[in-house]
Amino acid sequence: xxxxxxxxxxxxxxxxxxxxxxxxxxxxxxxxxxxxxxxxxxxxxxxxxxxxxxxxxxxxxxxxxxxxxxxxxxxxxxxxxxxxxxxxxxxxxxxxxxxxxxxxxxxxxxxxxxxxxxxxxxxxxxxxxxxxxxxxxxxxxxxxxxxxxxxxxxxxxxxxxxxxxxxxxxxxxxxxxxxxxxxxxxxxxxxxxxxxxxxxxxxxxxxxxxxxxxxxxxxxxxxxxxxxxxxxxxxxxxxxxxxxxxxxxxxxxxxxxx
Amino acid sequence: xxxxxxxxxxxxxxxxxxxxxxxxxxxxxxxxxxxxxxxxxxxxxxxxxxxxxxxxxxxxxxxxxxxxxxxxxxxxxxxxxxxxxxxxxxxxxxxxxxxxxxxxxxxxxxxxxxxxxxxxxxxxxxxxxxxxxxxxxxxxxxxxxxxxxxxxxxxxxxxxxxxxxxxxxxxxxxxxxxxxxxxxxxxxxxxxxxxxxxxxxxxxxxxxxxxxxxxx
Numbered sequence: 001x002x003x004x005x006x007x008x009x010x011x012x013x014x015x016x017x018x019x020x021x022x023x024x025x026x027x028x029x030x031x032x033x034x035x036x037x038x039x040x041x042x043x044x045x046x047x048x049x050x051x052x053x054x055x056x057x058x059x060x061x062x063x064x065x066x067x068x069x070x071x072x073x074x075x076x077x078x079x080x081x082x083x084x085x086x087x088x089x090x091x092x093x094x095x096x097x098x099x100x101x102x103x104x105x106x107x108x109x110x111x112x113x114x115x116x117x118x119x120x121x122x123x124x125x126x127x128x129x130x131x132x133x134x135x136x137x138x139x140x141x142x143x144x145x146x147x148x149x150x151x152x153x154x155x156x157x158x159x160x161x162x163x164x165x166x167x168x169x170x171x172x173x174x175x176x177x178x179x180x181x182x183x184x185x186x187x188x189x190x191x192x193x194x195x196x197x198x199x200x201x202x203x204x205x206x207x208x209x210x211x212x213x214x215x216x217x218x219x220x221x222x223x224x225x226x227x228x229x230x231x232x233x234x235x236x237x238x239x240x241x242x243x244x245x246x247x248x249x250x251x252x253x254x255x256x257x258x
Numbered sequence: 259x260x261x262x263x264x265x266x267x268x269x270x271x272x273x274x275x276x277x278x279x280x281x282x283x284x285x286x287x288x289x290x291x292x293x294x295x296x297x298x299x300x301x302x303x304x305x306x307x308x309x310x311x312x313x314x315x316x317x318x319x320x321x322x323x324x325x326x327x328x329x330x331x332x333x334x335x336x337x338x339x340x341x342x343x344x345x346x347x348x349x350x351x352x353x354x355x356x357x358x359x360x361x362x363x364x365x366x367x368x369x370x371x372x373x374x375x376x377x378x379x380x381x382x383x384x385x386x387x388x389x390x391x392x393x394x395x396x397x398x399x400x401x402x403x404x405x406x407x408x409x410x411x412x413x414x415x416x417x418x419x420x421x422x423x424x425x426x427x428x429x430x431x432x433x434x435x436x437x438x439x440x441x442x443x444x445x446x447x448x449x450x451x452x453x454x455x456x457x458x459x460x461x462x463x464x465x466x467x468x469x470x471x472x473x474x
């Protein structure tokens with residue numbers, strides 16, 4: 001993450017990067033998001049908190065185009081993600097990277113190839129360029145010696161750090177983090193969160209995370225959004241949300257998790 | 259009943275001929291079954307009903323009619339439309355086609371067993387659909403199904419004597435011919451029985467080795 005992204009124009013810091021307009025998502029008869037409006041500015045680190053089933057993960061999955069909204073529009077860097085043609089979706093998707101709860105590394109590929117696969121096939125990097133980029137990123141996440149390991153030979157924490165490197169190798173403008181430490185043994189959580197703190201501090205990447213690690217949220221966030229039943233019920237800087245929440249639901253939720 | 263080693267010795271030249279035919283039918287039939295089964299499985303996953311429906315009907319039909327009927331059909335009916343092939347070719351195609359309708363089910367199960375997270379990761383990395391299949395999904399699916407495919411190789415081996423019905427002299431065909439000409443049944447049938455066991459055993463060892471190399 002030393003040089004700026006050569007493939008996209010990084011938007012000016014502080015301008016609006018992500019926008020949800022009246023987004024509704026239903027699963028069967030269950031309305032998970034109900035006319036949601038919200039936006040995220042470029043370079044900001046935004047954390048979504050709230051009880052399970054409140055639609056936090058759905059927001060990330062909509063942005064990653066793993067789901068389609070039933071109503072409303074989603075815009076990323078001024079380009080519409082939905083509704084949009086497949087070609088436009090692929091263009092917009094280049095700006096977004098995602099790290100999953102279950103890592104989802106490709107078990108049939110060694111660590112290095114997990115990271116180089118997409119830069120080579122999607123961005124058209126040469127094998128050497130992609131491997132150099134991968135090695136730099138593995139260095140960043142503290143796994144420089146694991147290039148030739150297969151994912152199953154790594155601990156959960158190591159797999160998740162590889163997954164972070166894999167997402168960053170595409171030089172996205174936005175990094176989506178979906179409960180990235182929930183599947184980890186407790187002693188492995190700190191290593192992953194340290195890597196993310198490091199990335200948040202040293203890059204201008206926009207982060208959108210769903211997490212139950214409130215201390216981590218407090219550390220890295222510029223803004224915290226409290227979700228309940230598909231609505232943002234309260235938002236603000238972490239000091240405000242964690243220190244002096246306005247809403248009863250927020251107080252209740254934080255009382256239960258902290 | 260007396261065991262006559264002389265008869266065994268007399269049968270051996272015919273045995274080698276039969277063995278060659280059996281192995282040809284098995285290897286080529288397997289290759290067709292493995293390749294065509296994958297094609298069927300992939301076609302059944304296309305979004306178009308106009309592809310899935312005919313493929314489904316045809317493969318269901320082939321799977322649910324006897325191999326022997328298919329052999330006779332290819333051997334006796336196709337020539338009426340001026341399509342004539344060597345008997346062994348016809349046999350190989352019939353076996354491969356028949357078993358491809360079983361291997362397609364194996365592939366389908368293998369593909370469905372690849373976790374949804376793998377598709378999601380491929381989407382998140384913006385991999386093109388074709389690349390997602392060839393680099394991510396199929397390598398994982400095929401790895402899972404090698405043992406099941408191996409079972410069908412053994413089944414195919416045991417079905418190769420059916421080729422006798424269309425004049426192909428496999429091991430059993432050679433044994434029967436020899437037996438009828440010399441009135442000695444025990445020796446040739448025993449020899450080919452042992453040969454069938456040995457081929458099955460070797461095939462399963464080979465597949466287990468392959469499986470061990472692929473599992474990760």
